[in-house]
Amino acid sequence: MGYTIFYLCLIVLFPLLTLPIRSYDLGWEAFWTTVTDERVVASYRLSVGAALAAAAINAVFGLVVAWVLTRYRFPGQRIFDALIDLPFALPTAVAGITLTTLYAPNGWIGRHLEAYGVKVAFTPLGITLALVFIGLPFVVRTVQPVIDDLDLEIEEAASSLGASRWQILTKVVVPYLFPAWLTGFALAFARSVGEYGSVVFIAGNMPMRTEITPLLIITQLEQYDYARATAIAVVMLLISFTLLLVINGMQSWASRRLST
Amino acid sequence: MSGGSLTRRARTSGRIPHLSEPRWLRWTLTGVALGFLVLFLFVPLAAVFTEALRLGFGAYVRAVRQPEALSALRLTLLAAAIAVPLNLVFGVSAGWAIAKFDFRGKNVLLTLIDLPFAVSPVIAGMIFVLLFGRQGWFGPWVTEHDIRIVFAIPGIVLATVFVSFPFVAREIIPVMQAMGREEEEAARVLGANGFQTFLRVTLPNIKWGLLYGVLLCNARAMGEFGAVSVVSGKIRGETNTLPLHVEILYNEYQFQAAFAAASLLAGLALVTLVLKVLVEQRVQRTLAAQATMGAQGEG
Numbered sequence: 121m122g123y124t125i126f127y128l129c130l131i132v133l134f135p136l137l138t139l140p141i142r143s144y145d146l147g148w149e150a151f152w153t154t155v156t157d158e159r160v161v162a163s164y165r166l167s168v169g170a171a172l173a174a175a176a177i178n179a180v181f182g183l184v185v186a187w188v189l190t191r192y193r194f195p196g197q198r199i200f201d202a203l204i205d206l207p208f209a210l211p212t213a214v215a216g217i218t219l220t221t222l223y224a225p226n227g228w229i230g231r232h233l234e235a236y237g238v239k240v241a242f243t244p245l246g247i248t249l250a251l252v253f254i255g256l257p258f259v260v261r262t263v264q265p266v267i268d269d270l271d272l273e274i275e276e277a278a279s280s281l282g283a284s285r286w287q288i289l290t291k292v293v294v295p296y297l298f299p300a301w302l303t304g305f306a307l308a309f310a311r312s313v314g315e316y317g318s319v320v321f322i323a324g325n326m327p328m329r330t331e332i333t334p335l336l337i338i339t340q341l342e343q344y345d346y347a348r349a350t351a352i353a354v355v356m357l358l359i360s361f362t363l364l365l366v367i368n369g370m371q372s373w374a375s376r377r378l379s380t
Numbered sequence: 381m382s383g384g385s386l387t388r389r390a391r392t393s394g395r396i397p398h399l400s401e402p403r404w405l406r407w408t409l410t411g412v413a414l415g416f417l418v419l420f421l422f423v424p425l426a427a428v429f430t431e432a433l434r435l436g437f438g439a440y441v442r443a444v445r446q447p448e449a450l451s452a453l454r455l456t457l458l459a460a461a462i463a464v465p466l467n468l469v470f471g472v473s474a475g476w477a478i479a480k481f482d483f484r485g486k487n488v489l490l491t492l493i494d495l496p497f498a499v500s501p502v503i504a505g506m507i508f509v510l511l512f513g514r515q516g517w518f519g520p521w522v523t524e525h526d527i528r529i530v531f532a533i534p535g536i537v538l539a540t541v542f543v544s545f546p547f548v549a550r551e552i553i554p555v556m557q558a559m560g561r562e563e564e565e566a567a568r569v570l571g572a573n574g575f576q577t578f579l580r581v582t583l584p585n586i587k588w589g590l591l592y593g594v595l596l597c598n599a600r601a602m603g604e605f606g607a608v609s610v611v612s613g614k615i616r617g618e619t620n621t622l623p624l625h626v627e628i629l630y631n632e633y634q635f636q637a638a639f640a641a642a643s644l645l646a647g648l649a650l651v652t653l654v655l656k657v658l659v660e661q662r663v664q665r666t667l668a669a670q671a672t673m674g675a676q677g678e679g
Contacts, residue, residue, distance in 0.1 A: 124474045125489075131542055132495055135507040138517065142510055181416045188413040192406060200414065202657045203421045208596065209649035210425075211603025213623040214642040217630045218424045221431060221639075228427065253420055285401055314500025317605035317623070321630065334502040334606065341506060341610060346515055353503045360498040368491055 139357055143350045154351040159327050160336060164355070167333040170244055171312035174251030179305045182259025183297075189260070190267040204260050207253055212317025219250050220321040242324030247332065250318040255308030262304035266297055299374030303367060310363040314356060428646045431639035443640035451617045452625035453644070455533065459608075459621065460601040463540040467597050471548025472590070476582075479556035480564070490553070496545045505539045505610025531613030536621060539607040544600045551593030552586060559585050588663045592656065599652045603645060 143151055154160065189201050207215065223230040223240040230240055240246045270293065278288045316334040324330045333356055340349035400406060433440055443449065474493060478486060496504065510516050512529040522529055529535045563585070567577040583590075605623040612619045614628065622645055629638035 124470065124477045127470045128474075128489075128492060131538075131545060132492065135511060135542070136495070136499070138507055138510045139503070181413070184409055185413040185416060188410050191400065192410055194410055194414075198657070200417055202653050203417065203425075205653055205656065206421050206425065206649060209599045209603075209652045211605060211623045211626075211642075211645045211649070213605040213626050214428060214603070214645050214649075215424065217626060217638060217642060218427050218431075221635070222424060222427050228423070253424070256420060289401075310498050314498075314502070315606075316500065316502050317609075321627075334500050337500075337502050337506065338610060341509065344515075346510065346513075349506060350510065353500075353506055356500055356503060360500065364491065364494060364498040368487075368494075 136357070139350055139354050142346070143354045146347045146351060150347070151351045151354075154348045155355050159331070160333075160352055162328045163331050163333040163336045166244060166247070166329075166331065167313055168359075170247045170251055170332075171309050171315075173248045174255055174312050175305050175309035177248070177252050178255045178259045178308045179301065182256065182304060182308075183263055183301060186260045186263040186267055190264055204257050207256050212254070212315070213321075215253055216250065216318040216321035219246075219253060219318065223249065223322065241322050242326075242330060244330060246322040246324075247319050247330065250322050251312040251315060254315050254318055255312050258308040258311065259301070259304035262300050262307065263297060266300040270296055299370060299377055303370050303374060306363060306367045306370060310360060310367065313363070314360060425646065428639060428643050431635065432643035434639075435636050439636060440640050440643075443637040444644065446637070448617050448620065449622075449625060449637075449641055452620045452622045452641070455536065455620065456602050456622040458533070459537050459540040460598055462537050463544050463601045464594060464598050466541055467544055468548050468590070468594060470545070471550075471552050471593055471597075472586075474549040475552035475556040475586070478553050479559070480561055493546050493549050496542055501543055501604065501606030502610060504542045505607035508535055508538050508542075508611050530611055531615070532619060535611035536608050536619060539611045540601050540604055543604050543607050544597045547597035547600060548590070548593035551589050551596065555586050555589035556582075588659055588666070592659050595652055595655055595659070599649060602648060 146154075185204070189197065189204075220227075220241055222228050223233070223246060225231065225234045225239070225241065227241070233240055238245075240249060274292060275288050278292050279285075283291070314334060316332070316338075319332055320335055323332060323335070325335055333352065337349050337352050337356070340346075340352065401409070432443075474489075478489065509530050512518050512522055512535065514523070514530075516522075516530075527534075529538070559582075563581050564577050567581045568574075572580065603623060604621075605627070608621055609624055609627070612621065612624055614620060614624055616628070620628070622641060626638050626641045626645070629635075629641060
């Protein structure tokens with residue numbers, strides 16, 4: 121017990137506390153100028169916007185994938201099911217270079233998109249694509265166990281009372297899945313906001329256009345401008361911390377809803 | 381993150397749906413889902429290996445056997461070999477504290493354990509630079525004693541420990557909570573000491589959950605990129621891990637060599653996935669066996 125808290129403090133809390141303290145040294149005015157700089161604000165907009173878009177895409181497709189994998193039977197199902205966790209297991213740098221190679225203008229997929237004038241690599245679209253890859257398992261793996269737990273008897277009861285399949289899905293299934301679905305969305309979003317490895321390769325990293333916030337932090341660090349890096353990091357930390365609280369709140373809301 | 385997925389998914393038994401959507405909708409949904417998975421999972425995975433072998437098998441072997449690649453591989457294994465046991469011990473002790481004792485602030489503790497999941501990897505690396513770097517709090521002390529942490533191996537290990545911190549704890553806490561306390565209490569009443577109780581009663585119950593956590597923890601520890609790239613300084617042959625080596629080769633336009641190194645990491649990811657499926661099957665079988673035994677006992 122004591123050890124748990126000691127190790128937690130040593131590895132996580134104490135190091136993280138250096139961020140707000142170091143940024144305090146900077147002074148309020150310098151902090152504010154740094155974090156509201158035009159280039160920095162553009163990077164927040166990109167990081168948050170691309171993460172939201174990716175989480176939304178994952179929410180839609182993740183729900184379909186989770187439903188198909190739990191409810192239907194088809195050949196190769198177990199392989200598909202096992203591969204869902206690939207983005208967790210595959211190092212982000214590998215994902216990054218692979219997606220870039222695939223979607224570059226001369227890549228396997230990029231070549232065909234280029235013919236229609238769609239550019240993916242080195243645009244915000246490419247960043248979103250990498251984040252879809254990274255966030256894919258979150259929605260599927262949070263929704264899947266809930267679909268599994270959903271008793272068929274409830275659907276049978278609804279059906280015997282004369283509900284159509286469509287009514288059952290919208291009035292029984294969807295409300296039941298909603299909390300888990302929302303949690304999966306939030307988890308994917310939280311992971312994507314801070315993601316670095318898979319994005320830097322495909323982003324192109326042009327200031328104001330395709331420069332994500334984590335990359336901006338690294339740029340400041342490489343110039344030994346620790347004060348500015350710290351200030352931007354504190355803003356990111358606040359965003360992640362808020363998201364974490366929201367997720368935990370949603371999870372306890374979901375478990376309360378399911379237990380009634 | 382994937383907390384408790386093991387216990388919940390273990391309950392799955394092949395349920396045959398007799399209430400379902402019309403056939404055309406089933407086919408459409410399956411098509412959409414599989415298309416999405418093929419595009420986002422199969423194609424990239426195939427691309428890694430195709431690109432790695434593009435110049436033939438000989439070139440592949442040469443790229444993998446470069447001294448820099450080998451030393452990067454060694455460092456990656458070393459970092460994981462330190463980070464995983466540390467986080468394993470932490471995970472078990474955190475699971476024990478949370479499942480077997482009642483205290484205030486339990487939810488706060490759970491949230492704090494999740495913190496490294498939510499923090500951007502770049503920030504995870506940066507905090508160690510702020511602590512031990514030249515301008516850091518312990519910077520002067522570290523220089524005085526001639527210890528190198530940032531831009532050296534200890535920094536890489538610290539960053540790896542940080543990012544892989546919650547994995548074992550997250551898997552083990554729900555398993556231990558589901559297990560309850562009665563068995564341990566019985567062992568204690570029968571005269572076993574704390575260590576015997578843990579070894580004979582707790583460990584057999586949590587071993588699969590533990591293995592699952594270790595797998596996830598190890599995958600993250602070996603594959604970490606963002607956090608490690610901030611603290612490493614990227615000195616070739618010295619502080620380069622395998623993911624960083626991939627990046628350097630890629631940025632030097634040595635694509636084939638980059639993908640060769642990447643294919644090692646992708647292979648590792650595949651091994652992780654296979655082991656994970658095996659652990660899941662094992663848990664399902666144990667639970668099924670327990671269920672039949674329970675049914676016989678009642679009958």
